[in-house]
Amino acid sequence: MTKYKLVCFDLDGTLIENVKFSWQIFHDYFQTDAHRREDARNKFFNGRISYAEWAMHDMSLWKEKNAKKEEFFKAISHLKLMDGAMETLNELKRKGLRLAIISGSINILLEKVIPNYEDIFDDIFLSRIYFDNEGNISQMKVTEYDVEKKAEALKLIAQRENISLKECVFVGDYLNDIKVMEEAGLGIAFNCQEEKLKEVADVVIEKKDLREVLRHILD
Secondary structure: OOOOOEEEEOOEOOOEOOOOOHHHHHHHHHOOOHHHHHHHHHHHHOOOOOHHHHHHHHHHHHHHOOOEHHHHHHHOOOOOEOOOHHHHHHHHHHOOOEEEEEEEEEHHHHHHHOOOHHHHOOEEEEEEEEEOOOOEEEEEEOOOOOHHHHHHHHHHHHHHOOOOHHHEEEEEOOHHHHHHHHHOOEEEEEOOOOHHHHHHOOEEEOOOOHHHHHHHHHO
16 A cells, blocks of 8 residues: 555646747747737736736636637647656546646646546646637637746645645646645656756655656555
8 A cells, every 4th residue: 555645746847748938839839929928927027916927817818719629629739748647647546646737837737648537646736728619719728837836736735635745746847837846745856957956855766757757655
C-alpha cells in the first residue's frame, strides 16, 4: 500500500512533452500585440493586477483576432504526450490514487493529447475556452490557481478529500511549481531546467519518460 493518496501534475512540459509555455504558442500563431502582452505581464508581476486578470487579458487578445476552434487545434498540432504518460496515469489509477492537474495551461491542450481526460483526472485546475457551434469563442474561464496559488489548489483538494499534505505528490517542471512542491509530501522535478525548482524538489528526474516517477510514488 503506497503512502501517497493524491498525485498532481503540471501540464506544459510535464504531461505534454514539446512545450514550455502553451500561451506563447497561441500568441505566436494568432500574432497578438506583444506590447500589450508585456504591459499586462508587468502589471501582474508588479502586483497591480491578479493572475486571473492577466490571463483573461491575454485570452481576450485571441478573441479580438476572431480565433476559431480549428485554428487553436492547428496551432498545437505538433504537441504530443510525454513518453510513458498514459501508462503512468493508468497505473496510478489502478493502484487507487486520486489524480489531479494543477496548471496555468488551457483545456484545449488537454483535449488534444488526452481526449477522455475527464475520465482520468479527479480534479482539474486550468483555464478553459469554450466554443459555439460555429467554432467561435463563446466563453472564457481563467484559473486563479497558478504561480503561488497552485499550492492553494493542492490544499483545497486535500482538505475536501481528507488527505494530509504529506500524502500528496506534485510533479512539475517550472518555477511556478516551487510553492506547491514545497507543500506536497513528495515533490518531483521532472524534465526540469530550473535549478531553483530542483533545489526544493525531493526527487529530480532528468529522463523524459514519465514512468520514472512510479517507483518514487508507489514503492
